[in-house]
Amino acid sequence: MPELPEVETVRRGLAPAMEKRRILSARANRPDLRFPFPERFSERLTGTVVDRIDRRAKYLLVRLGSGETLLMHLGMSGRFSIHAEDVSRQPGDFVYAPAADPRHDHVVIELEGGVRVTYNDPRRFGFMVMFPTEAEDTVAYLKDLGPEPNGNAFSSARLLEAFEGRKSPLKAGLLDQTVVAGLGNIYVCEALWRSQISPKRQCANLGPVRAERLAVAVRNVIAEAIEAGGSTLRDYAGADGAMGYFQHSFDAYGREGEPCRRCESEPIRRIVQSGRSTFYCPGCQR
DNA sequence: CCGCGGACCTGGGGGC
DNA sequence: TGCCCCCAGGTCCGCG
Numbered sequence: 001m002p003e004l005p006e007v008e009t010v011r012r013g014l015a016p017a018m019e020k021r022r023i024l025s026a027r028a029n030r031p032d033l034r035f036p037f038p039e040r041f042s043e044r045l046t047g048t049v050v051d052r053i054d055r056r057a058k059y060l061l062v063r064l065g066s067g068e069t070l071l072m073h074l075g076m077s078g079r080f081s082i083h084a085e086d087v088s089r090q091p092g093d094f095v096y097a098p099a100a101d102p103r104h105d106h107v108v109i110e111l112e113g114g115v116r117v118t119y120n121d122p123r124r125f126g127f128m129v130m131f132p133t134e135a136e137d138t139v140a141y142l143k144d145l146g147p148e149p150n151g152n153a154f155s156s157a158r159l160l161e162a163f164e165g166r167k168s169p170l171k172a173g174l175l176d177q178t179v180v181a182g183l184g185n186i187y188v189c190e191a192l193w194r195s196q197i198s199p200k201r202q203c204a205n206l207g208p209v210r211a212e213r214l215a216v217a218v219r220n221v222i223a224e225a226i227e228a229g230g231s232t233l234r235d236y237a238g239a240d241g242a243m244g245y246f247q248h249s250f251d252a253y254g255r256e257g258e259p260c261r262r263c264e265s266e267p268i269r270r271i272v273q274s275g276r277s278t279f280y281c282p283g284c285q286r
Numbered sequence: 287c288c289g290c291g292g293a294c295c296t297g298g299g300g301g302c
Numbered sequence: 303t304g305c306c307c308c309c310a311g312g313t314c315c316g317c318g
Binding site for chain 3 (some may be wrong): 002003006034058073074075076077123125126175177184185186189253276277
Binding site (some may be wrong): 121174275 | 288289290291292294295296297
C-alpha cells in the first residue's frame with residue numbers, strides 16, 4: 001500500500017484539483033471494493049462541494065459541503081488519476097497519472113472545471129465510507145489510531161509507553177496503527193535500519209536510548225519520504241512518474257543479499273515476521 | 287487481552 | 303507459450 005508519505009502525496013495532488021469544486025457526478029462501476037460502497041453513494045456526492053481534503057494516517061478525508069466526510073483508503077494497489085482542463089500545473093503537481101488498466105477503474109468523479117478524478121484499484125483492498133463529519137470521533141477506522149509520526153504527540157516516550165510489557169517484536173509493534181499511525185512495511189524496515197535496532201527485538205526491551213534513536217528515525221524517514229513525494233514503487237502511481245518524482249531508494253527494504261550500506265560487512269537479510277517480509281542487517285542492527 | 291495465521295483480491299515475475 | 307508457485311506498500315477476523 002501506499003504508506004503515510006504516499007497517501008500524503010496523493011492528498012497534495014488531489015487537493016488543487018478537487019478543493020472548492022462542486023461534484024457534478026460520481027459513479028461506482030461495481031458494488032464494492034473491499035466493502036460495499038456507501039448507500040446512495042452517487043447521490044450523496046453529486047451536487048456537493050469539496051471543501052478540503054485532509055489525511056489521517058493512511059486515510060484520505062474528503063470534507064464535503066453537505067456535512068459529510070468521504071473516507072478513502074487505498075489498500076495495497078489503489079491509485080488516483082486526474083484529468084483536468086484548467087487545473088494550474090506547477091512543478092510537483094500531478095495532473096495525469098500513468099496509464100492503468102481501465103478494467104480496474106472503479107470510481108469516476110467529475111467536478112466543475114472539467115476535472116475528472118478516477119480511482120483505480122486492481123486488488124480492491126481499498127475502500128470508501130461516508131460519515132457525518134461531526135461524528136468523526138466515533139468512526140471506528142479513526143478513533144483508535146496512534147499519533148502521526150510527524151506530529152508533536154509522537155516521541156520516544158510514546159513508544160516506551162505503548163511498548164511496555166509487549167512481547168511481540170518491534171517489527172509488529174511499529175506496524176500497529178494504534179502505536180503510531182501511518183507506518184507500513186517499508187518505512188518500518190527503514191526506520192529500524194536507521195536506528196540500528198533489530199526488528200526481532202521485543203517491544204518491551206526497547207529501552208530509552210534506543211527508543212529515542214527509533215523515534216528520531218521514524219520521524220526523519222517519514223519526513224524525507226513526504227519530501228520526496230512518496231516512493232514510487234510497483235503499482236503505486238498516484239503521482240505522475242513523468243512529472244519527475246524522485247525515485248525513492250531504500251537502505252534495507254527490498255535489498256536482500258546486497259551489502260549493508262552502513263557496516264558493509266553483512267548482506268541485508270530477508271526474514272518473515274507475522275507473514276510479511278522484513279529486511280534488516282544482521283551485522284549492525286541489534 | 288494479546289499475538290498470530292489466514293483471508294480478502296489481482297497481477298507480475300521466475301522456474302520448468 | 304503455458305502453468306504453477308511465490309511475492310506484493312494493508313487490515314480485519316477468528317482462533318488459541
